[in-house]
Amino acid sequence: MEKQRYERPMIKKLESNMPNKFGMRTEYRPMTHIDNVAVKDLIDEYGSPLFVISEKTIRNNIRSARKAFETRYPKVQFAWSYKTNYLDAVCRTFHQEGSWAEVVSGFEYDKALHNGVDGSKIIFNGPDKTEEDLNKAIKNNSLIHIDHLDELYAISEIAPGLNKKAQVAIRVNMDTGIYPMWDRFGFNYENGQAWDALNKIMRTDAMELVGLHTHIGTFMLSPNAYAVAAGKLADLAIGIKDKYGHEIKYIDMGGGFASKNKLKGTYLPGTDINPSVNDFAEAITGALINSNFKPDNLPLLILETGRALIDDAANLLGTVISNKRLSDGRRSTILDVGVNILFTSFWYDHKITPAQPFTQYAEDTVLYGPLCMNIDVIRENISLPLLNKGDHVVIQHVGAYNMTQWMQFITLRPRIVMIDPENNVHVIRERETLDRLLEFEKVPDHLKTFDL
Amino acid sequence: MKIKNNIAVSDSGFVFNPATGESFSANPIGMEIMELLKKGTPTQEISNTILEKYETDAPTIDKDLHDFIQILKQYTLIEEHGKA
Ligand SMILES: Cc1ncc(COP(=O)(O)O)c(C=O)c1O
Numbered sequence: 001m002e003k004q005r006y007e008r009p010m011i012k013k014l015e016s017n018m019p020n021k022f023g024m025r026t027e028y029r030p031m032t033h034i035d036n037v038a039v040k041d042l043i044d045e046y047g048s049p050l051f052v053i054s055e056k057t058i059r060n061n062i063r064s065a066r067k068a069f070e071t072r073y074p075k076v077q078f079a080w081s082y083k084t085n086y087l088d089a090v091c092r093t094f095h096q097e098g099s100w101a102e103v104v105s106g107f108e109y110d111k112a113l114h115n116g117v118d119g120s121k122i123i124f125n126g127p128d129k130t131e132e133d134l135n136k137a138i139k140n141n142s143l144i145h146i147d148h149l150d151e152l153y154a155i156s157e158i159a160p161g162l163n164k165k166a167q168v169a170i171r172v173n174m175d176t177g178i179y180p181m182w183d184r185f186g187f188n189y190e191n192g193q194a195w196d197a198l199n200k201i202m203r204t205d206a207m208e209l210v211g212l213h214t215h216i217g218t219f220m221l222s223p224n225a226y227a228v229a230a231g232k233l234a235d236l237a238i239g240i241k242d243k244y245g246h247e248i249k250y251i252d253m254g255g256g257f258a259s260k261n262k263l264k265g266t267y268l269p270g271t272d273i274n275p276s277v278n279d280f281a282e283a284i285t286g287a288l289i290n291s292n293f294k295p296d297n298l299p300l301l302i303l304e305t306g307r308a309l310i311d312d313a314a315n316l317l318g319t320v321i322s323n324k325r326l327s328d329g330r331r332s333t334i335l336d337v338g339v340n341i342l343f344t345s346f347w348y349d350h351k352i353t354p355a356q357p358f359t360q361y362a363e364d365t366v367l368y369g370p371l372c373m374n375i376d377v378i379r380e381n382i383s384l385p386l387l388n389k390g391d392h393v394v395i396q397h398v399g400a401y402n403m404t405q406w407m408q409f410i411t412l413r414p415r416i417v418m419i420d421p422e423n424n425v426h427v428i429r430e431r432e433t434l435d436r437l438l439e440f441e442k443v444p445d446h447l448k449t450f451d452l
Numbered sequence: 453m454k455i456k457n458n459i460a461v462s463d464s465g466f467v468f469n470p471a472t473g474e475s476f477s478a479n480p481i482g483m484e485i486m487e488l489l490k491k492g493t494p495t496q497e498i499s500n501t502i503l504e505k506y507e508t509d510a511p512t513i514d515k516d517l518h519d520f521i522q523i524l525k526q527y528t529l530i531e532e533h534g535k536a
Contacts, residue, residue: 006508008516011467011483011523014475123465218523323517362477386479 008323008386009362017287029351030395034315037420039355039392042417046391048319048432050338051403051416055093057313059421060095065309068281073288075300079123080109081255084306084400085314089418089428091115092293102255102304106133108143121250123304125171125213127151127185134158135189138166145169145213145252147186150202159206163174167251168196169211174232176216176225185215189232198236202244209246212236215254215304219263219347223275223283225251234291237299244308252302253284259311261348261397265271277308307400314399317355321370331365337395338369338376340409343402345378352378355392358385371410408432453521455490456531469529476527481506485520489530495521 008369036056042050062078069076080094080103086108091101092115101112104126112122119140127147129137131154137144138159146152146168159166171186172194187193201209212233216225233251240246258274266273288298318337326332340347352367362383369376378395387393406413412432417425455461460468465483467476478486481502488498500514524530 006512007481007504008480008512009475009479009485009488009520009531011478011482011520011527013473013527014477025477323519325522331524359479388508392460 003098005038006359007359007387010386012160012363018384029353030357031355031396032313032357035396036285036423037425039317039394041272042425043317043392044236046059046415046417046425046427048317049341049414050317051341051398051414052317052430053087053090053152053314053399053416054419055313055418056421058090058310059097060341061309061313062094062099065277065281065305066098068173068276068278069285069301069303072285073301074298077250077300077302079121079252079302079304081304081306081308082111083404085310086111086253087403087416088115088265090310101361106130106136109133110412113140113144120167123213123302125215129160131157133255134166135162136313138162138164141167143167143169143210145171145186145211146197146201147171149197149200152197156204156206158223165205166203166207167210168207169209169213169250170194170201170247171215172233172236174214174216174229176224176228176232178217178220178225181216182215186213189236189417193452194236195239198240201252202246203242209240209248211248211250211252211302213252213254213302213402215216215357216256218256219258219307220256221258221274223279226286227281227283229289234288234293238292247297248299250300250302251288255304255306255308257305257308259307259400261311261350262351264347277305299381311397313396314403316395316398316402318393318395320389321386321394324386324390331337331363332368333365333384334368334370335449337378338409338411339370339373339378340369340407340411341402341413342369342378342395342398343407344398344400345404348397349379350380350398351396352384353394354385354387354394355394358387373410382439392439403429404414410436412437444448453489453495454531455486455524455529457489459529461486461490467529469532470529472528474527476529482520485517486524489521489524530532 034052057367079100081102083104100121101117102123103109103112119142122142124137124142125145134155135158144166155166160333172189173183173186176187187197202206216229237248257280259272263268306372318335321334321336324332362385365382365384367379369378415431416429417428418428419425458470465478467478502513
């Protein structure tokens, strides 16, 4: 007689009318394939854990975001936010789709050049630009978004020596009704700092004011905050035109659109409540079109959207190491995926789906990672089907920030593969090895040997 | 060790404890084990029965069965030897 599929025995108390802190069972079907490639085959061939990026999803996301803006506004340019995910294969997918590069460090700047982005299509943001960085950026006609006065003074000293006019914008922070206000970056609108910086720029020959920039926050749930911000930048631009007769070329609204993830502490899944890119596009373009810009002379609209374009394009595959019972009777499951590679588990209740068939029986579970550390919790509580040791799970919407903020900590970082639109699998980042890591280390002679 | 006599286990996996008014739901293999426990079947024999019928291995069953019985005890559905 053929044996039946084993499922571990389970019994749970029925608590009628009790709100369930383990949330809703959102997934009743296994996720056996990603872009037509079997999860099991991916793990057999490339190991577990494994990041899997869908090129098709990235392209769909950027195309529909462009469409959302381009159908509402005449001149739109996306710039890929490198910090969100700066794997070369990911950046180049965005560049093939027409996105410029948005970087916040010398390292990211060099990576954009290495990817073949022309200097004039690199937006250089952030508070930390060294003299060397500024030199390079001025020479390459990059768009330098000034964060503070020290940077403004540094540029006015460097540019004349290079016989170049630096192409600059300022980053503006402002009250958009969202708190806490991100006032640590750039110059404040309400207290006159922004005007002060603009006056300084307009009075020097070292710089040409080409744009105005803001980035009001991240995982924003309010399209209206963008409308307020766009209106304030438009006021500044029109004020500059009135005062100096100078026209800026672009308004850069930064990033920050919420992705479809579910923030911790919210009750409904993000797919149900978060505004769509269309909602943000409507708010921003509406505010610009309704501002005092002449209809035939609207500035270029730049967007540095990060997470909303990449989160749902990546999954993290993992494997069950063990099931355990905690002292208070709760079920816990240990995965081979730790917070060191899934940084976003601190912010999100990631959706997690088994990769093999399961029954309708589920158990409230705490999901731990493999690190021997108390902080290593992937989900504090999740209702999951009865997983066995060796079963695979798919952790969804992990494309933003994880593959840049991950740490080599306790374990080696895993491979990353990308599935192309024809469903071919490509390794785009190799797994770390001990040898690679040891290349960074040096042992002083007197510590080379010991007797135990 | 035995499931208490007054505990009702329905075919659909619904378990009711009239003494406390609490109800529970079990999956099919959980019910199967409860039925065996009700008859007073020793755990080793239960392990063997499951092992013959399902695609798994002895260490997994031993671990899962032990865990399941712990939970039945926690829910006070089981009476220990010697107790009424
Ligand atoms: C200046 C700037 N632009 C764009 C982004 C991308 O933001 P998001 O991923 O929230 O869209 C960030 C991220 O913090 C940023 O600092």
